[in-house]
Amino acid sequence: MILEARNLTKRFRLGNRDVDALRGVSLQVSRGEFVAIMGPSGSGKSTLLQLLGGLDTPTSGEVVLDGEVISHLGDRAATRLRREKTGFVFQFFNLIPLLDVYENVALPYTIAGVDPRHGETAVRIREVIEQVDLKGREHHRPDQLSAGEQQRVALARALVAKPAILLADEPTGNLDYSTGGEILDELWRSCDGMGQTIVLVTHDARAAAHADRVLVVGDGKIRDEIELGRRQDPDPSPLIARLTQLGL
Amino acid sequence: MRRLSSLAWRSLRARSLRSFLTMAGIALGVAVLFAALSAGAAMDAAVDRAAADEMGHADLRVQALEEQGLSRETVAVVRGVSDAAVVAPALERKTYLSASLTQTPSSKLPEPVTVLGIDVVSEPQLHDIPLAAGRLLAESDRQSALITETLSTDENLRVGDSVKLNGTAASGPVSYVIVGIIRGQGSLPDAAGRLVFLPLGDAQSLFGTTGVTRIDLGAAHGVSVERLSGELVATIKTEPYLLSQIQDLADSLRGETSDFRSALLLVAAVVLFAGAFLIFNTLSMTVAERGREVGLLRAAGASRSQVMSIVLLQALALGVLGSLIGIAGGIALAALMLSWVQSSGPITFSTPSVSAWSVAMALSIGVMVTLAASLEPAWRAGRISPIEALRRQPSGAVAGAARLRWLILVFGVLALAALAAWPRATGSDSPGTSVSSGIGSGTLGPLAVYGLMLISVLLLPFVLGPLLRVAGVPFRVFRNEERLARSSLARDRSRTALTVGALVVGLGMVVALGTAAQDVRRIGADWLAETIPGSELLTSIRPMPTTDDAIKKELAAIPGVQSVSPIGTFGVPYVYTTQENGRTLENVVRQEAAAIVGADYQTDGRLVFVAGGGDRRSAFAALDSGGSVILPKSLADSTGVHVGDSIEFATGTNLASLKVAGIVAHTLPAESQEAILVGWPDALRIFGVTGADFYAVRYAPGQESSARPKLEATATLYALQPSDLSRVQGAFGDALDRIFRLLDMLALIAVVVAGLGMVNTFSMSVLERGREIGVLRATGMTGRQVWGMVVIEAGVLGLVGAIIGAVVGLIVGALLVSWSSGGFAPIFDPPWATIGLAVLFGFLVSIAAAIYPAGMASRQSIVHALQHE
Structure with a gap:
């Protein structure tokens, strides 16, 4: 077990009323597993991802990542956790516009104070750039890349430090159908080929169909769990059928 | 990008216009600050140079307080002081060149010249007299003179020519052969380069006196200035005098510029303060704009301090570069400022002074202000949540959270820096007060001004x-x-x-x-x-005898002239007491005084008597009959003296005591003080005044234009310079x-x-x-x-x-x-x-x-x- 959430709740203050974004969520993710979290807008799926990645702290409950309770860490420890154990892919790519592809991918090392130009680090960076099929584009800046390429840079940056878990928040939300598919394939390959644990938040059944297991979130709770298993062909039909049954 | 810090540089480069404008703002602030420091230092240097020029290598100067100067006896006493190796007495007087007086139209007097009668042997030992031509004066010289290069050029005089100087009525004009020309302007700032050196005896006979205005002393080998000073104090008992060292002279000259320098620094602080707004606003905007980018860095594991350091590094780069550019610009600005103020005083300012201290000060203040202004944006950047990277739009918390509290920090930094750079206090020990620009050399006023501006900005959002x-x-x-x-x-x-x-x-x-x-x-x-009983002033370069009132009567007889009142200004050795450690100490300071005719003031209705300041009529009458003074309120307040009290003057072997007959709101301005008013009988008898420095003339109503031409013509006959009030x-x-x-x-x-x-x-x-x-x-x-x-x-x-x-x-x-x-x-x-x-x-x-x-x-x-x- 690499990740476990125990009875997570999250309450926000919105104006003069309290909103319960999560109302007691528990889940487990095994090492090397690809889990998708689905749900409609406002269901609490992004909040759940933030708690799982240690970006935010729950109102109650706890998150255990790689044997360590991460849900109530101080800023310093949470920073270390993000640096060492998690990788994020965002909907809006979030590349640093001033840095080129190589430098954006190398960012986790740079932040950690490791020189990304030499030794094993450089080898690893080149390897992951190759893995996301961006070889030859190392010195391009984000504004010289297509949207799909930018998201692949973001994916490479999330994967480069071999995080214990990769968290992706709607990584295809800003991409067209075929480019989004390429990114999902990339994610799946890193999971299947390299054993990367992935938690993907999406509202797109086609994206979720790449996962081994889909957790359906609604009203701040996990309403259903759909076991799809590891498949070479991410056919979304069984998932869509199940979601239809659930009225989603 | 080997290190995260390079992100800071790239961000600056990427927003080049913003970076440039911010840097320009810092540069302008630092330029004004550096110009203020540099001009201040140049003024200091000029003051020290002027003091050194005037004092030469002399360790001490004994200066006459009374107009007739130090007597022959005092000179003899000083010559006898065993701790002095060199004794150089000199007589300084202003006069006119006889030729220029006759060539000038009657209504306008020519520029006067300053005559310095010197001991031809000892003077060169204490004062450098660099020659451009000819030779120095020799002991055997009679009717010989040295003139400055400036005077030589002005009047087209060469070595071997004669220079004719006006003396007393008895001596008449006397000619002197020019034996040498001194390089440049000579050593007396007040002479404005029009300086003539004569042997002391010649100068004394030209002006009909046996006195000297000062005696410069060089201490004997191994004798300290304190010891020499002690011996002089113990020896000179016959008449009042002022004992000063080069530092005293420099301090008094420096006092004249300290108000201006303080004002410069206050303005510089204000410009820097404005610069701080620019820095803060720019960095705040950059942080807000880069909210998601910072969020990403945080999500990727960057710590708060790493994020803060990126912002601070940017500020540091802007601060250092801006300050260096500002220092370069400040040198030019200081040169402009110095040439602009050049005409307002006798001291010549040279090029701006670029000392390591002023560069370090301007650089560190520029960088400190920049860093202080960037702390809040940096802190705010460090607080940006990694969740920011997930948002579709930058949150309001990032974009709109610029806080004004930081201003207090910047205010503090600038206030401390300004205090460090503030001109050192040069106020005299005198209890009198002066009127200034209001900014003053004190620090409380500027801080209040500065604080008021801060408060007004803090209130702005409301x-x-x-x-x-x-x-x-x-x-x-x-x-x-x-x-x-x-x-x-x-x-x-x-x-x-x-x-x-x-x-x-x-x-x-x-x-x-x-x-x-x-x-x-x-x-x-x-x-x-x-304070002046007239609308026209007739000023003289030398005291005009008032004993027989002949000039006054002649001027008053001109049709259309209602009144003529002689006024003499001079220094008096004022004795005042202070309490120190429970003991009463008696201090003697030079206080400016003015001799006036009480009756003239009574008739003309000048001076405002304060409540409890005595009766106007009897105070003026007391002044004219002698034994009394009228004090300015500022002096009376600071010394706690009331009407009817007596105040003392160390005029000779005994103290002279005069009764306070009145206290008035203000008296005549003299040397940035308010003068003690004394009657002419006391001025002549006790303080050795020899005559009036100017006459105040009041025209009869409506007759000014008809009377003026005749008055001016008569005034010029007596070498009096008429000037409208x-x-x-x-x-x-x-x-x-x-x-x-x-x-x-x-x-x-x-x-x-x-x-x-x-x-x-x-x-x-x-x-x-x-x-x-x-x-x-x-x-x-x-x-x-x-x-x-x-x-x-x-x-x-x-x-x-x-x-x-x-x-x-x-x-x-x-x-x-x-x-x-x-x-x-x-x-x-x-x-x-x-x-x-x-x-x-x-x-x-x-x-x-x-x-x-x-x-x-x-x-x-x-x-x-x-x-x-």
């Missing part, structure tokens, strides 16, 4: 709403644009307050200086009108105006810095509102209308800044006025012309600042704008 509405009124013609512009300004009040804050501070300073300048000018005019007042005002104009120019730099900040703010605002502008354009707004909207935004902001700046300036000005009034009823008279110009300048700077961002907004592609995030 008054912004109504003020925006008021300032929007002139733009109502463009209804939609005006409303959009106003709502854009009200959107982020902190940012708007900071942007307008710099303008308020700059314009406030301009208006405050204008108010102070006007008031100081008024005080100067009021002072003279209150209003011209004296005007000259005083003009000298002040020159100084205040310079300060105004420097304060306007703060407004320019504010303008740079506005370019940044408007550019950022246009970028942020990209989508909004796109929507406006898509729904039919023309590019011209968009341009107008941004320019109106600037116009409204400029007007708000100008209105608040004028109000703040008037309040600060009123404070300066109340401090500088020197007992004159403070009259609050707003300088409308200055206010009008300042408001116009502030408005125009704002409009100019919006031109580029407005162009950017109007040219923005609609498609691109609608894609904008």
Whole structure:
């Protein structure tokens, strides 16, 4: 077990009323597993991802990542956790516009104070750039890349430090159908080929169909769990059928 | 990117316009600061040089207090002092060249020359007399002279020529053969280069005296100045004198520039303060703009301190570069400033002084202010949550959280820096007071001015709403644009307050200086009108004998002249007591005094007696009959003396005691003090005054124009220089105006810095509102209308800044006025012309600042704008 959430709740203050974004969520993710979290807008799926990645702290409950309770860490420890154990892919790519592809991918090392130009680090960076099929584009800046390429840079940056878990928040939300598919394939390959644990938040059944297991979130709770298993062909039909049954 | 820090440099490069403008703001602030420090140091150096020129290698100077100078006996006593190796007595007097007097039209006197009678043997041992031609004076020389190169050029005199000098009526004009020409202007700053050296005996016989004005002494080998001084004090018992070292002379000269230097530093602090707004605003905007980017860094594992360090590194780079550019610009500015103030004093300022200290000071203050201004944005950047990376739009928490509390920190840093650089106190021990520009060399006043400006900026967000509405009124013609512009300004009040804050501070300073300048000018005019019994002054370069009143009578007999009153100014050895450690100490200081005719003042109605200041008629009568004085209120207050008390003067072996017959609001201004008024009998008998320095003439009503030509012709016969009182007042005002104009120019730099900040703010605002502008354009707004909207935004902001700046300036000005009034009823008279110009300048700077961002907004592609995030 690499990740476990125990009875997570999250309450926000919105104006003069309290909103319960999560109302007691528990889940487990095994090492090397690809889990998708689905749900409609406002269901609490992004909040759940933030708690799982240690970006935010729950109102109650706890998150255990790689044997360590991460849900109530101080800023310093949470920073270390993000640096060492998690990788994020965002909907809006979030590349640093001033840095080129190589430098954006190398960012986790740079932040950690490791020189990304030499030794094993450089080898690893080149390897992951190759893995996301961006070889030859190392010195391009984000504004010289297509949207799909930018998201692949973001994916490479999330994967480069071999995080214990990769968290992706709607990584295809800003991409067209075929480019989004390429990114999902990339994610799946890193999971299947390299054993990367992935938690993907999406509202797109086609994206979720790449996962081994889909957790359906609604009203701040996990309403259903759909076991799809590891498949070479991410056919979304069984998932869509199940979601239809659930009225989603 | 080997290190995260390179992200800081790249960010600066990527926002090159913003970085450039911020750096320019810092550079301008530091330039003014460095110019103030450098000009101050140059003034210090010039003062030290002037003091060194005047004192030469002398260790001590014994100076005469009385007009007839130190007597032959005193010179003999000093020559007998065993601890002195060299004794150089000298007599200094002003006179006219006989030739120039006869060649000049009767109404205008020529420039006088200063004659220095020297001991030809000992003087060169203590004073360098560099020769351009000829030789020094020798012991055997009779009727020989040395002149300066300046005088040689002015009067076309060469070695071997004769120079004819006017002496007393008895001696008449005497010719001297020029044996040498001294290089340059000579060593006496007051002589303005027109200096003639004569052997002491020749000078004494020319002026009909046996006295000397000073004796310079060189201590014997191994003798300390203190010991020599002690021996002199123990030996000279016959007459009053002043004992001074080079430092005393330098201090007294330095005192004359300290007000100006303090004012310069205050203005520099204000410009830097405006610069700090720019830095803070720019970095705040950058942090807000890069919210998601920072969020990503945090999500990728960057710690708070790493994020903070990126912002601080940017600030450091801007601070260091801006400060270095500012220092280079400051050298040029200091040179301009020095040449501008050159004409207001006798001391020649050379090139600006660039010392390691001033460079280090300006650099460290520039960098400290930049860092202080960047701490809050850096701290805010460090607090950005990694969740920010997940948001579709930057959250309000990042974009709009500029806080004004940081201002207190910047204020503190600047205040400490200003205190460190403040000119050291050079006030004399005298209990008298002086009237100054109001800024003063004290530190409390400037801190209060500075604090007031800070408070007004902190209050800005609270008054912004109504003020925006008021300032929007002139733009109502463009209804939609005006409303959009106003709502854009009200959107982020902190940012708007900071942007307008710099303008308020700059314009406030301009208006405050204008108010102070006007008031100081008024005080100067009021002072003279209150204390001088006449509207025309006839001044003489040498005391005019008053014993037989012949000149007075001749002048008074001119038809249309109502009264003529002789006035003599001189120094008196005033004795006052102080308490120290429970003991009463008796101190003797030089206090300025003036001899007046009480009856003339009574008739003319001059001087204002304070409550409890005695009876006017009896006080003037007491002055004329002798044994009494009239004191200025400032001196009476500071020494606790009342009417009927006696005050003492160390005039010789015994103390002379005079009774205080009256206390008046003000007396005649003399050497930046208010003079003690004594009657002529006492002046002649006790203080050794030999005559009047000027006559105050009052014309009969309506007869001024008919009487003036005759009066001026008669005055010139006695070598009296006529000058209208209003011209004296005007000259005083003009000298002040020159100084205040310079300060105004420097304060306007703060407004320019504010303008740079506005370019940044408007550019950022246009970028942020990209989508909004796109929507406006898509729904039919023309590019011209968009341009107008941004320019109106600037116009409204400029007007708000100008209105608040004028109000703040008037309040600060009123404070300066109340401090500088020197007992004159403070009259609050707003300088409308200055206010009008300042408001116009502030408005125009704002409009100019919006031109580029407005162009950017109007040219923005609609498609691109609608894609904008």
